[in-house]
Structure formats: C-alpha cells, structure tokens
Amino acid sequence: MKIAFFSTKSYDREFFDKYVSAHEIIYFEAPLNEQTANLATGCNAVCVFVNDKLNAGIIAELKKAGVQLITLRCAGFNNVDLAAAKANDIKVVRVPAYSPHAVAEHAVALILTLNRKTHKAYNRVREGNFSLERLTGFDLYGKTIGVIGTGKIGESFCDIMLGFGCRVMAFDLIENKQLAVKGVEFLPLIEVFEQADIISLHCPLNEQTKHIINGQTIQMMKEGVMLINTSRGGLIDTMSVIHALKTGRIGYLGLDVYEQEEKLFFNDLSENIIQDEVIMRLLSFPNVLITSHQGFFTEEALTQIAQTTLSNIDAFEAGTVLKNAVV
Numbered sequence: 001m002k003i004a005f006f007s008t009k010s011y012d013r014e015f016f017d018k019y020v021s022a023h024e025i026i027y028f029e030a031p032l033n034e035q036t037a038n039l040a041t042g043c044n045a046v047c048v049f050v051n052d053k054l055n056a057g058i059i060a061e062l063k064k065a066g067v068q069l070i071t072l073r074c075a076g077f078n079n080v081d082l083a084a085a086k087a088n089d090i091k092v093v094r095v096p097a098y099s100p101h102a103v104a105e106h107a108v109a110l111i112l113t114l115n116r117k118t119h120k121a122y123n124r125v126r127e128g129n130f131s132l133e134r135l136t137g138f139d140l141y142g143k144t145i146g147v148i149g150t151g152k153i154g155e156s157f158c159d160i161m162l163g164f165g166c167r168v169m170a171f172d173l174i175e176n177k178q179l180a181v182k183g184v185e186f187l188p189l190i191e192v193f194e195q196a197d198i199i200s201l202h203c204p205l206n207e208q209t210k211h212i213i214n215g216q217t218i219q220m221m222k223e224g225v226m227l228i229n230t231s232r233g234g235l236i237d238t239m240s241v242i243h244a245l246k247t248g249r250i251g252y253l254g255l256d257v258y259e260q261e262e263k264l265f266f267n268d269l270s271e272n273i274i275q276d277e278v279i280m281r282l283l284s285f286p287n288v289l290i291t292s293h294q295g296f297f298t299e300e301a302l303t304q305i306a307q308t309t310l311s312n313i314d315a316f317e318a319g320t321v322l323k324n325a326v327v
Contacts, residue, residue: 001317003071004040005047006032009266011297012073015306023313031262037061045069045313050076050293051262056084063088069316073309074296076232077326078205085327092327093312097152099301104156106295107200107230110254114226114289115140141165146196148189148212149203149231150176157200158184169195172203193220198228205232215240224251230295233259238278245285253288256295265292 001023005012008027016025026043030036032052038061040046046067048054054062054070059081062070070085072094085092113119116137124131145161147154147170154170158179161168169185170176171192180186193199199221203209213227214237221227227250229236238259244250258265260276274280282288296305312324 001044001069001313002026002042003045003047003313004028004043004067006030006036006039006052007049007266011302015302016310019303019306019310022317023310032058034058034061038065040067041065043067045071045316047071047073047309048079050074050079051265052079053262054080054085056081059084059088059090063090069093069313071309071312071316072326073305076204078232078234080326082327090327091316091322091325093316093322093324094326095305095308095312096324098296098304098308099298100152100156102298102301103153103230103295104160104202106256106291107157107202107228107254108160110228110230110256110289110291111140111198111200111226114252114254114287119289142167143197144169144195146170146192146199147184148172148192148199148201150179150184151202151204153230154200154202155179157202158182190220193217194222196225197222198226200228201231201235203231203235205234210234211237211240213237213241215243218244218249221249223249225249226252226254228254230256233257233261238282242278242281245282245288251287253282253285255282255288255290257293258290261293 003023003025005025005027008029013027028039032046032048037058040062046062068090070090070092075094075096077094080092082092117135121135141164144167147158147168150158150170150172155176158168158170162182169187169192171187171189175186212235218240241250241253245253258279264276282290315322
C-alpha cells in the first residue's frame with residue numbers, strides 16, 4: 001500500500017523504516033489539515049498523529065484523493081470525525097496500547113520533579129549554587145493519590161504509586177477488579193477530588209470528560225493539591241487552572257499535554273516569539289512544569305507504535321479482521 005505519513009519527525013522515520021517491508025511510505029513533515037490534505041492524492045492510506053486534523057471536510061478530501069484507511073499512530077482518536085469517516089467508507093484504526101508504562105512513569109517523573117524540585121536544583125548546582133533554600137519537598141509515602149481513569153496507563157500508574165506506599169483511590173465508570181484486589185479504593189469522582197493530595201488524569205477525552213477539571217471541580221479539591229495531566233489537554237479548563245494557581249488552590253501543576261498544543265508541541269520554536277499568551281502565563285509560575293507530549297517517548301513505545309501501525313495496515317490490505325478498528 002501507498003501511505004501518506006503526516007507530521008513526520010526524525011524518530012518516526014527511524015522506527016517505521018526499521019520495520020516496514022511491504023508498503024511504500026511517503027513522509028511529510030507538514031501536519032494533515034485543510035491545506036495539506038491534497039498531498040494524500042494517489043495514496044491508499046494516511047498515517048496521522050495526535051494533532052493532525054481529520055474533520056468532515058478533510059475526510060471528504062481524503063476520500064476524493066483515494067484514501068481508504070486512516071491509521072492513527074496513537075491511542076486517542078478525538079481528532080477524527082468518526083461519523084464522517086463511516087459515511088465516506090474509510091476505515092479508522094489506531095494503536096490502543098504502546099507501553100502504558102512509558103506514560104505512567106512520565107507522570108511519576110512530573111510528580112517527583114515538582115515535589116523535590118530537581119530541575120531547579122540541577123540548574124543551581126551548575127551555577128555553583130549549592131544552597132537548599134526553597135527546595136523543600138514532601139514525602140510521597142502515605143500521601144493520598146487520586147487517579148481518574150484506570151485503563152492500561154492508569155493501572156500502571158496505580159501500581160507505581162502503591163509501590164511508593166501511597167493510599168491510592170480511583171474513579172472509573174467500570175471498577176478495575178485487579179486494582180481493587182491490590183488495595184486501590186474505587187470511589188465517586190467527588191470523593192476523589194475532595195480527598196486526594198495528588199490527582200493524576202488518565203482518562204480519554206470525550207464529551208463527558210472535556211474540562212473535567214474546571215472551576216467547580218477545582219473548588220472540591222484540597223488546598224495546595226498537585227494536579228498531573230499526561231492524557232489529553234482538553235481534560236483541563238486552562239483558565240480555571242491559572243486562576244487556581246494564583247489563589248493557591250492548586251499548589252503544583254504538571255502537564256505533558258495542553259489544550260492548544262497543536263500550534264506548539266513537537267516543534268522547535270526557540271527562536272520565535274510565542275504568541276500563545278495562555279501557555280506563557282502558565283510558564284511564569286514557579287510551581288508549574290510542562291513537557292511537550294513526551295510521555296510516550298521511549299524506545300519500547302516507539303517500537304510498539306511502528307509495529308502495531310504496520311500490522312493494522314497489513315490486516316486492512318489482506319482483508320482480515322481489523323482488531324484495532326475504531327470505525
């Protein structure tokens with residue numbers, strides 16, 4: 001099959017070239033949007049990532065271009081108009097799991113860095129400043145951790161926090177029996193918000209979860225709560241979080257995702273004037289740590305993404321069951 005590969009980075013080429021054998025991949029650095037959809041002309045499939053746009057208009061253009069398959073090299077599919085894909089008879093497949101440990105461990109890295117201020121200590125020591133002033137942290141042991149969403153990533157995160165000796169409570173529509181046996185307490189969402197010292201988001205973004213963190217829910221939380229999001233930016237109402245940071249309701253914020261990240265993340269903008277005033281305001285807080293959607297970025301995860309994506313394409317070409325189909 002001929003595949004138009006959008007939002008290409010060097011690591012995409014490295015891992016896909018390593019495992020591709022029967023297909024022709026045409027790599028485009030540009031993201032998929034209204035201006036670039038025509039690049040897929042003559043291709044049987046497009047391979048896209050989290051910030052590529054696949055609304056009804058773009059999907060119609062892909063259909064005209066001859067595209068029969070949309071293959072996501074990620075787990076989330078909130079950027080795809082699934083109804084439009086179905087109406088145009090275009091199949092949509094994804095990578096439902098790619099080393100959930102990678103994202104879970106990154107969430108823990110954000111917690112530890114925010115807490116013990118290792119990023120600040122590193123910079124101080126490099127400048128010859130060995131003072132411990134203003135580097136005070138707290139013991140994770142015995143703290144109450146609230147986990148929203150206990151799929152594969154949330155489950156892995158719970159396991160890690162149990163290992164730290166934390167009390168772990170969780171909310172999900174379906175209780176994870178294996179976690180319950182290990183000691184994770186499944187409680188109503190309001191109780192998780194009210195009791196947790198640290199809240200970590202591991203749920204998908206949909207109509208029910210969009211802005212699950214908002215002005216109202218933030219007021220339910222403990223004063224000085226730590227909030228971690230390695231899932232999807234739209235789970236958080238950013239302006240409400242900024243207000244809560246200013247008042248001290250949120251004591252620490254760790255983000256690997258951001259509502260408007262498609263204009264920023266995965267690009268080197270170090271020589272540019274950043275026009276997004278919201279993220280610049282976030283970066284002005286000393287108790288905020290932002291990474292640019294790198295939670296998935298491990299050797300193991302990149303290997304799994306490439307292999308599963310290519311396996312999905314193989315199955316479509318062979319006409320066999322698409323076990324990772326969304327539509």
